[in-house]
Amino acid sequence: QLSTNFYSSSCPKLFSTVKSSVQSAISKEARMGASLLRLFFHDCFVNGCDGSVLLDDTSSFTGEKNANPNRNSARGFDVIDNIKSAVEAACPGVVSCADILAISARDSVVSLGGPTWNVKVGRRDAKTASQSAANTGIPAPTSSLSQLTSRFSALGLSSKDLVALSGAHTIGQARCTSFRARIYNETSTIESSFATSRKSNCPSTSGSGDNNLAPLDLQTPTSFDNNYFKNLVQNKGLLHSDQQLFNGGSTDSTVRGYSTNPSSFSSDFASAMVKMGDISPLTGSNGEIRKNCRKTN
Numbered sequence: 001q002l003s004t005n006f007y008s009s010s011c012p013k014l015f016s017t018v019k020s021s022v023q024s025a026i027s028k029e030a031r032m033g034a035s036l037l038r039l040f041f042h043d044c045f046v047n048g049c050d051g052s053v054l055l056d057d058t059s060s061f062t063g064e065k066n067a068n069p070n071r072n073s074a075r076g077f078d079v080i081d082n083i084k085s086a087v088e089a090a091c092p093g094v095v096s097c098a099d100i101l102a103i104s105a106r107d108s109v110v111s112l113g114g115p116t117w118n119v120k121v122g123r124r125d126a127k128t129a130s131q132s133a134a135n136t137g138i139p140a141p142t143s144s145l146s147q148l149t150s151r152f153s154a155l156g157l158s159s160k161d162l163v164a165l166s167g168a169h170t171i172g173q174a175r176c177t178s179f180r181a182r183i184y185n186e187t188s189t190i191e192s193s194f195a196t197s198r199k200s201n202c203p204s205t206s207g208s209g210d211n212n213l214a215p216l217d218l219q220t221p222t223s224f225d226n227n228y229f230k231n232l233v234q235n236k237g238l239l240h241s242d243q244q245l246f247n248g249g250s251t252d253s254t255v256r257g258y259s260t261n262p263s264s265f266s267s268d269f270a271s272a273m274v275k276m277g278d279i280s281p282l283t284g285s286n287g288e289i290r291k292n293c294r295k296t297n
């Protein structure tokens with residue numbers, strides 16, 4: 001039921017409004033593009049693309065923001081609030097927060113030099129969220145290739161989609177706690193000078209420097225290019241889950257292909273983003289159009 005023209009008469013300025021807000025946020029901080037892209041992923045992998053990730057915890061409601069994959073990590077909620085305000089000013093009560101996430105993800109990729117695609121819209125917002133579904137549904141950086149493929153497959157995403165979507169790690173940052181075990185313990189699958197350089201800002205002791213950041217793509221963390229795949233073929237994936245995609249298994253050939261053919265990565269990434277955006281949307285009379293993305297109406 002999603003379509004690109006869902007709001008064409010009810011909110012004709014939607015796409016231009018989101019685009020200018022995203023561009024202004026990224027001009028202040030390039031990393032915000034990565035953070036907005038990741039928010040959309042963390043929404044879609046937990047009960048579908050329904051804006052669930054945006055709901056704040058309250059004394060009587062536990063949402064997803066403090067689930068393990070999100071706590072001290074997911075960011076950009078203030079930017080989504082600003083975009084929602086701008087959209088509400090143009091067309092009050094019409095556009096869902098779930099759709100704002102989907103459009104912001106695309107505009108972020110484009111702003112950082114990546115491919116574009118037509119964003120389907122018409123999603124409605126959930127009245128619920130699930131911390132436990134976020135804990136189990138969003139893959140951990142310790143995941144094996146088979147764990148990754150099985151989670152993606154459960155959502156209708158192929159192993160090619162897995163590799164293409166993981167290419168999102170061509171932008172953004174990770175905390176020491178997400179890659180410590182890899183740089184200290186995985187000597188056989190990590191390039192040694194890369195491990196050494198990452199150790200300088202990520203102490204081996206758990207609890208010290210946990211939130212220190214390193215770029216997921218060591219060369220171009222604010223450009224949406226195919227450099228992530230070039231890193232993987234050199235055993236310079238930062239996360240265990242990244243290097244799993246190129247570790248002698250079934251996805252090696254796809255990684256190798258993307259590392260030498262940026263246009264195939266671009267087109268497969270765009271298609272996979274559309275597929276991810278199709279995961280279990282709320283439509284028709286299900287859900288609601290939230291006034292404030294942080295709470296139900």
Ligand code: HEM
Binds near residue numbers: 037074075140141239
């Ligand atoms: C394949 C399974 C995936 C795993 C295990 C994974 C895991 C992670 C982890 C651990 C981080 C760093 C978080 C931190 O340390 O605070 C991260 C960051 C990020 N992830 Fe993923 N991710 C996966 C797939 C994806 C997908 C499909 C996308 C989007 C399409 C994505 C987009 C991002 C972005 C852009 C960042 C950087 C965010 C920022 O700088 O704020 N990831 N991911």
Ligand SMILES: [Ca+2]
Binds near residue numbers: 043044049051053
């Ligand atoms: Ca969701």
Ligand SMILES: [Ca+2]
Binds near residue numbers: 220221228
């Ligand atoms: Ca890059």
